[in-house]
Every structure is written in structure tokens, then in C-alpha cells.
Amino acid sequence: MTVPEELAELPYADLLRPHEGPLEPEGDYDTVHLHQREFGPRSAAEGARFLEAAVTDCVFDGTGMRRARMNDLWVSGTRFTGVSLVESEWLDSSLTGCSLAGVEAFGAVLRRVRFRRCKLDSVNLRAAVLREVVFEDCVLRDVDLAEARLEQVAFPGTRIERARLGRTALTTVDLRGATAIDLADGYESLRGAVIDTGQLLDLAPALARALGIVVAED
Incomplete structure (x- = not known):
């Protein structure tokens, strides 16, 4: 999956139009560009639909976006703090240089999504489904993937x-x-993962403890 580095490289860049209004529940945001906007707890975009849209240098702080759907959404330089993305759906989308902290995204579905140079801190992805997702040059800290399904x-x-x-x-x-x-x-749960020899050596003590293996010298 090739991700454009610049807004102008998007195949739908010429169709984008600025969006200056608020976000609304069940709203349709087709070929819109949100730039340097701030959306707080009073912004409600539950069930909103984003199609071939772009978000650049924005702030989402406590914004409700439960069950929102993102298809071909390009996000750059944007901060998400305490945002609800519970049961949201992401398809063919990308996030570059973004920060996600305290985000609730349990039950979300991500397919063909790429995170590049992003920081995810205390993001809740419990019971989420991730298919064909790439985290490139990212930091994942205290991310909760319990009961999630990860494929490719x-x-x-x-x-x-x-x-x-x-x-x-x-x-x-x-x-x-x-x-x-x-x-x-x-x-x-690492069964089904592919690791290299160096990683195996680093993980060996923790794997032994998890499997109840006692390593002792004579």
C-alpha cells in the first residue's frame, strides 16, 4: 500500500474542498479537507462517514466519533486525545505524523490502513480487527490489543x-x-507471529516464564 507523503499527491486532491462547519452525527464528509481545526468534547460525529477526505494539522480532544466510517481518509500531523473511535471502521486510509493518546477504539475494524511515524499511547483496541495494517516507524506504548484479531x-x-x-x-x-x-x-498469544533470531533471543526469558519453563543451571 503506497501512501502519499503530501496532500497534493492524493488522487482526489483536486476535488477536495475546505470544510469550515462543525462535525455532526451521521454527517457525510465526501471530498472535504479539514485543516488546522480543533474539535472538542462538544463535537459529535458519531456515525459520520468520511469518503476521500483529508485531515491536516487538526486537534481532536474528547471528540465523539463512535461508529464513524473512514474510507480513503488521509490524516497528517493531527492529534487525537481522549477521542472515542469505538466500533469505527477504517478502509484504505492512512495516518502520518499523528499522535493518539487515551483513544478508545475497542471493537474497531481496520483494513488496509497504514500508520507512519505515529505515536499511539494508551490506545484501547480491545476486540478490534486489524487486517493488512502496517505500523511504520511508530511508537506503540501501553496499547491494548487483548482479544483482538490481527491478520497480515x-x-x-x-x-x-x-x-x-x-x-x-x-x-x-x-x-x-x-x-x-x-x-x-x-x-x-505470539503464536502466528514471525520474528527473527535476535528477537527470539530477546524474548526467550519472557516466553519461558509465560510457558512455565524453569531455566536453571547445574
């Missing part, structure tokens, strides 16, 4: 810190490019 997910250049993987199902998940893998729990 990769982490090139990404640092994973204290992630929760309890009862997570992994299918063809490529961790070989990750710069660090540190789990708060769920080491047994």
Missing part, C-alpha cells in the same frame, strides 16, 4: 512497549522489523 499486520521500524496481547489471535503477523517488542502480558 507488520511493524517495520516500530517500537512496541508494554502492549497487551491477552487472548489475541495473530495470523501472519510480521514482527521482524520491530525495533523493540515488550509485552505487558499475552506472550502466549
Whole structure:
């Protein structure tokens, strides 16, 4: 999945029009451009639909976007803090240089989504579904993926810190490019992941503890 670095590179860039109004529940945001806007707790975009839209240098703070649908959404330089993205759906979308902190996104569905140079801190993705998702050069800190399903997910250049993987199902998940893998729990859920030899050696003590293996010298 090739992600444009600049707004002008989007295939629908010439169709974008500025959106100056508020966000509304069940709103339709087709080929709109949100630029340097701030949306707080009073902004309600539950069930909103974004199609071939762009968001640049915006702030979403406590915004309600439960069950919103994003199709071909391009997001750059934007901060999400305490936002509700519960049961939201993302398809063919990308986030570049974004920060997500305290975001509730449990039950979300992400397919063909790319995160590039993003920081995810205390993001709740419990029971989410991630298919063909790439985290490139990102930091994932205290991300909760318990009971989630990950399929064809990769982490090139990404640092994973204290992630929760309890009862997570992994299918063809490529961790070989990750710069660090540190789990708060769920080491047994790594079944279905691909790692390299160096990562195996780093993970060996934690894997042994998770499997109840006692390593002792004579």
C-alpha cells in the first residue's frame, strides 16, 4: 500500500474542498479537507462517514466519533486525545505524523490502513480487527490489543512497549522489523507471529516464564 507523503499527491486532491462547519452525527464528509481545526468534547460525529477526505494539522480532544466510517481518509500531523473511535471502521486510509493518546477504539475494524511515524499511547483496541495494517516507524506504548484479531499486520521500524496481547489471535503477523517488542502480558498469544533470531533471543526469558519453563543451571 503506497501512501502519499503530501496532500497534493492524493488522487482526489483536486476535488477536495475546505470544510469550515462543525462535525455532526451521521454527517457525510465526501471530498472535504479539514485543516488546522480543533474539535472538542462538544463535537459529535458519531456515525459520520468520511469518503476521500483529508485531515491536516487538526486537534481532536474528547471528540465523539463512535461508529464513524473512514474510507480513503488521509490524516497528517493531527492529534487525537481522549477521542472515542469505538466500533469505527477504517478502509484504505492512512495516518502520518499523528499522535493518539487515551483513544478508545475497542471493537474497531481496520483494513488496509497504514500508520507512519505515529505515536499511539494508551490506545484501547480491545476486540478490534486489524487486517493488512502496517505500523511504520511508530511508537506503540501501553496499547491494548487483548482479544483482538490481527491478520497480515507488520511493524517495520516500530517500537512496541508494554502492549497487551491477552487472548489475541495473530495470523501472519510480521514482527521482524520491530525495533523493540515488550509485552505487558499475552506472550502466549505470539503464536502466528514471525520474528527473527535476535528477537527470539530477546524474548526467550519472557516466553519461558509465560510457558512455565524453569531455566536453571547445574
